[in-house]
Amino acid sequence: MNTVLRAEAEKIIHTAIQAVQPDEAVRRTLKDYQFNTGRKILVAIGKAAWQMAKAAVDTLGQVDCGIVITKYKHVKGEIPDVECCEAGHPIPDENSFASTKKALEMVKGLQPEDTVIFLVSGGGSALFELPLIPGDELQKITLELLHSGANIVELNKIRKRLSSVKAGRFAQACAPAKVLSIVLSDVIGDPLDSIASGPAYPDNSTCEQAKAIVEKYRIHLSPEAAALLDKETPKELHNVETYINGSVKELCAAVAKAAETLGYKPYILTDELCCEASAAGSFLASILKTHARSGQSLAFIAGGETMVRVNGYGSGGRSQELALAAAEGIAGMEGVAIFSFDSDGTDGPTDAAGGYVDGESFAAFEEAGIPYYNMLRENDSYHALESVGGLIMTGPTGTNVNDVAVALLKK
Numbered sequence: 001m002n003t004v005l006r007a008e009a010e011k012i013i014h015t016a017i018q019a020v021q022p023d024e025a026v027r028r029t030l031k032d033y034q035f036n037t038g039r040k041i042l043v044a045i046g047k048a049a050w051q052m053a054k055a056a057v058d059t060l061g062q063v064d065c066g067i068v069i070t071k072y073k074h075v076k077g078e079i080p081d082v083e084c085c086e087a088g089h090p091i092p093d094e095n096s097f098a099s100t101k102k103a104l105e106m107v108k109g110l111q112p113e114d115t116v117i118f119l120v121s122g123g124g125s126a127l128f129e130l131p132l133i134p135g136d137e138l139q140k141i142t143l144e145l146l147h148s149g150a151n152i153v154e155l156n157k158i159r160k161r162l163s164s165v166k167a168g169r170f171a172q173a174c175a176p177a178k179v180l181s182i183v184l185s186d187v188i189g190d191p192l193d194s195i196a197s198g199p200a201y202p203d204n205s206t207c208e209q210a211k212a213i214v215e216k217y218r219i220h221l222s223p224e225a226a227a228l229l230d231k232e233t234p235k236e237l238h239n240v241e242t243y244i245n246g247s248v249k250e251l252c253a254a255v256a257k258a259a260e261t262l263g264y265k266p267y268i269l270t271d272e273l274c275c276e277a278s279a280a281g282s283f284l285a286s287i288l289k290t291h292a293r294s295g296q297s298l299a300f301i302a303g304g305e306t307m308v309r310v311n312g313y314g315s316g317g318r319s320q321e322l323a324l325a326a327a328e329g330i331a332g333m334e335g336v337a338i339f340s341f342d343s344d345g346t347d348g349p350t351d352a353a354g355g356y357v358d359g360e361s362f363a364a365f366e367e368a369g370i371p372y373y374n375m376l377r378e379n380d381s382y383h384a385l386e387s388v389g390g391l392i393m394t395g396p397t398g399t400n401v402n403d404v405a406v407a408l409l410k411k
Contacts, residue, residue, distance in 0.1 A: 001358060001360055001361070001364070001388065001389055001390075002335070002337060002358045002359065002360060004410070005335070005336075005337040005358050005408060005410060006337070006356060006358070008408065009337060009339045009356055009392075009406070009408065010392075011258065011262065012255055012258040012259055012262070012406065013339075013353075013392060013394065014394075015254065015257075015258035015261075016251060016254040016255045016258050016343075016404070017343060017345075017394065017397050017399065019250070019251075019254035019257070019258075020246055020250050020251050020254055020343060020399050020401050021051065021397075021398055021399050022048050022051055022052050022055065022121070022184050022245060022246055022398070022399055023051060023052075023054075023055040025182075025184075025246055026052050026055040026056050026119070026182055026245065027055055027058075027059045028245070029182050029243050029245060030056055030059045030060060030117075030182075031059060033180070035115050036112075036113045036114065036115055036178060037113050038111055038112075038113030038114035038115065038177070039064040039065075039110070039114045039115070040060065040063045040064050040114075040115055040117060041063065041064060041065055041106055041107060041110070041114065041115070041116045041117065041177075042056060042063045042065070042066030042067070042082060042116075042117045042119070043066065043067055043069075043103050043106065043107070043116060043117070043118050043119070044056070044066070044067070044068045044069070044070075044082075044118075044119035044120075044121075045068075045069045045070075045103075045118075045119070045120055045123075045124040045127055045199070046069075046070065046119075046120055046121030046122055046123045046124040046127060046128075046184070046196055046400060047070060047071050047074060047089070047121055047122055047123035047127075047346070047396070047400040048070075048122070048184050048344070048398055048399050048400045049068045049069060049070040049121060049124075049127075050068050050070050050074055050076055050079075050084060050398070051076075051398035051399065052119040052121060052182070052184065053066065053068045053079055053082055053084075054076075054077075054079055056117060056119060056182075057079050057081070057082060062080060062081060063081055063082065063117065064081065065081055065082075065106060066079070066081060066082035066083070066106075067082065067083045067084075067085060067099065067102055067103050067106060068082055068083070068084040068085060069085050069086075069087055069096070069099040069100065069103065069124075069127045069128055070084070070085070070086060070087070070123075070127060071086065071087070071088075071089045071123055071127065071346070071396070072086045072087070072088070072089075073086070073396060074086065074396045076396075076398075083102065085099035085102070087099050087126075087127045088126060088127070089123050089126040089127055090123075090126050090142070090146060090348075090349065091126060091142050091143055091146075092126045092127070092129040092131075092135070092138065092139065093135075093139075094135065096126060096127055096128070096129045097129060097130055097131070097135055099127075099128075100128050100129055100130040100165060101130060103128070103165075103170075104130065104170075104173055107170075107173055107174045107177065108173070110174060110175075110176070110177035111176065111177065112176045112177065112178075113177075114178070115177060115178045115179075115180055116174045116177055116178070116179045116180070117180050117182070118170075118171075118174075118179050118180065118181045118182070118199070118200050119182050119184075120181060120182070120184065120195060120199070120200070121183075121184040121186065121196070121399075121400045122184070122185075122187070122195065122400040122401075122402070123186075123196070123344070123400060124195070124196025124197070124199070125155075125156055125159055125166070125196050125197040126142070128165060128170075128196060128199060129163055129165065129166075130163065130164045130165050131162055131163055131164070132162055132163060132164055132228055133162055133224055133225050133228070137222060137225060138159075138162055140220075141158065141162070141219060141220075141221065142155075142159065144217075144219050144220065145158060145219060146310070147309075147310040148217035148219070148309070149276070149307045149308065149309035149310075150213065150216075150217055150307070151274060151305070152187055152194065152305060153187065153191065153194050154213045154216075154217075156194045156197040156198075157194075157205045157209055157210050157213055158210055158213055158214065158219070158229075159197050160197045160198065160203055160210075160233055161207075161210055161228050161229050161231065161233065162225060162228055163197065165199050166196075166198060166199055167193070167197065167198055167199075167202075167203035167233035167234060168193075168198060168199070168200065168201055168202050168203055168233065168234035168237050169199065169233075169234065170199035170200055171199065171200040171201075171237050171239060171240050172237070174200075174239065175239050176239065177239065178239055178240075178241065179200050179239055179240045179241070180241055180243075181200045181201070181240055181241065181242040181243070182243050182245055183195055183242060183243065183244050183245065184245060184246045184247075184399065184400060184401060185244055185246060185247040185248070185401060185402075186248070186305075186343075186344075186400050186401055186402045187305070187402070188248065188271075188272045188273075188274060188304050188305060188402070189272065190244055190247050191204070192244070193205070200237070200240050200242070201237070201240065201242065202234055202235050202236055202237050203233035203234060203235065205233070207229055207230055207231070207232060210229045211229050214226075214229065246399070246401050247401055247402070248303040248304060248401050248402035248403075248404070249271045249303070250401060251303055251343055251401045251402065251404050252268050252271045252301050252303040252404060253268070255299075255301050255303075255404055255406060256268055256299070256301055259301070259406070259408070263297050264297045264298060264299035264408065264409075264410075265296055265297065265298050265299070266298075266299045266300075266301060267298065267299070267300050267301065268301045268302075268303075269287075269300055269301060269302045270302050270303065271303040271304060272303075272304050273302045273303060273304030273305070273403075273405070274304055274305060274306070274307075275306055275307070276306060276307055276308070276309065277306035277307065277308050277318040277319070277321040277322040277325065278308075278321055278322070278324075278325035278376065279306075279325075280302065280306050280322050280325075280340075280405060281323060281324070281325030281326035281327075281329070281338065281340075281405075282325055282326065282328075282329055284300065284302065284326055284329075284338050284405060284407040285326045285328070285329025285330045285338060285407075286329060287300050287407055288300075288329075288330055288336045288338070288407050288409055289330075289333070291409055292333060292336070292409065294409070295411060296409070296411055297408075297409065297410050297411040298408075298409040299406060299407070299408055299409075300406070300407040300409075301404060301405075301406055302404070302405045302406075303402060303403065303404040303405075304402060304403065305318070305402055305403055306318045306321075306322055306403070306405075308321050308348075308379060310379050311377065311378075311379065312377055312378030312379040312380060313378060313379075313380075314375065314378040314379045314380020314381070314382070314383065315348075315349070315350055315379075315380060315381075315382040316347075316348055316350060316379055316380060316381030316382040317342065317346075317347030317348025317349070317350055317352070317354070317381070317382075318340075318342075318347065318348065318403065319340035319341050319342050319347040319353070319354030319355055319392075319403055319405070320340075320347055320348070320350070320352060320354060320355035320382055320385055320391070321355075321376075321379065321381045322338075322340040322355070322405055323338060323339055323340050323354065323355030323356055323357050323381070323385065323390065323405075324355060324357065324372075324375065324381040324384055324385060324390075325376060326338040326357055327357040327361045327362045327365065327372070328362055330357070330358065330359050330361075330362075331359065331361075331362035331363065332359055332362070332363070333359040334359055335359070335409060335410040335411070336358060336359050336407070336408065336409050336410070337356065337357065337358035337359075337407075337408045338356075338358075338405070338406070338407045338408070339354060339355065339356040339357070339392060339405070339406055339408075340354045340355060340403060340404065340405035340406070341353045341354030341355075341392050341394070341404065342354055342402075342403045343397060343399055343400055343401050343402060343403065343404070344396065344397055344399065344400035345394040345395050345396045345397040346396065347403075350382050351393070352382060352385075352391040352392060352393055353392045353393060353394040353397075354391075354392040354403070355381060355385045355390050355391060355392060356385070356390045356391075356392055357385075357390055361388055361390060364387075364388040365384065365387070365388060368387045368388060370384050370387050370388075372384065
């Protein structure tokens with residue numbers, strides 16, 4: 001492993017994640033906000049829920065009551081007057097359902113002068129859920145969609161129709177109280193109806209689109225679930241005010257700034273990356289080949305959300321698979337590295353944030369006896385990268401603004 005490049009990659013990751021923490025954005029929205037005279041109820045959902053809720057309570061001084069629903073191991077301590085719950089992601093579990101019931105009870109019977117401070121971040125689709133079908137069926141449908149290679153927007157178009165809180169239905173449950181929604185975006189283009197499946201935003205999708213996705217990926221639905229696809233979702237809400245604070249655009253800009261500080265000339269290729277993870281890895285490798293003789297230190301940055309079509313039984317996530325797939329393309333090259341990471345610190349159902357490879361990694365796989373191509377076929381990027389020290393470990397970061405991949409070329 002090129003220890004210099006690895007150290008620089010770690011510095012870029014750490015600096016960029018700190019730059020997109022949601023604390024200041026939440027404070028900025030709440031500091032001078034003119035609340036109604038009634039109660040303040042806080043509901044925070046998603047992987048960044050605890051961090052956002054802590055910033056909100058610190059800014060306001062107190063709330064009348066509140067709940068945080070976040071991923072396991074993401075609660076960092078107590079928050080006054082706020083119950084902190086952990087639940088399943090990316091597959092909702094019984095704790096997701098039970099915590100969501102608590103949130104609904106909390107907003108029941110509110111008055112027009114009351115305000116629900118609704119803090120939304122990525123991961124909320126799984127964490128904030130009370131299904132209209134049996135929970136085990138929803139889990140099965142979600143897993144099938146995830147393994148099919150469906151992107152997050154397609155996935156959410158189905159989940160919205162099977163839920164009692166998504167697609168604006170949570171905001172309806174809060175009425176006549178006002179909902180102040182502060183959103184940390186983890187979806188390309190910041191579509192408010194798709195982030196966490198839009199619990200407080202009108203749904204722009206149609207029944208026909210949802211049915212087309214089921215047909216496209218050959219998803220198995222019970223007659224009850226299929227019937228829900230024909231029921232229209234809320235198209236108008238009149239009690240919601242929404243602010244977007246943070247997105248992958250900011251993450252890409254933060255990576256570019258961090259790389260520039262280290263002497264690289266940064267190029268943001270896209271902040272709307274949307275393709276198979278392995279294809280993205282190969283593409284970034286090809287870019288490094290093109291510029292290998294440029295005589296410059298360059299950093300190529302691609303933010304967004306790739307997909308993995310699961311064919312094997314290994315462990316990993318989209319950022320790890322991107323890095324692993326890139327290793328072959330840069331094998332033997334000097335002064336190059338490719339790494340990818342999830343800004344929330346957890347890539348797929350693993351404890352790694354992402355993966356790192358450089359020009360020495362492919363040979364390291366061979367030396368360690370790792371069957372590289374078989375590991376790719378089995379979607380076992382975690383164990384392949386682990387064997388050569390290529391896992392990126394950050395722990396829960398407190399933010400969630402999608403993923404970014406970086407290709408470094410050092411002069």
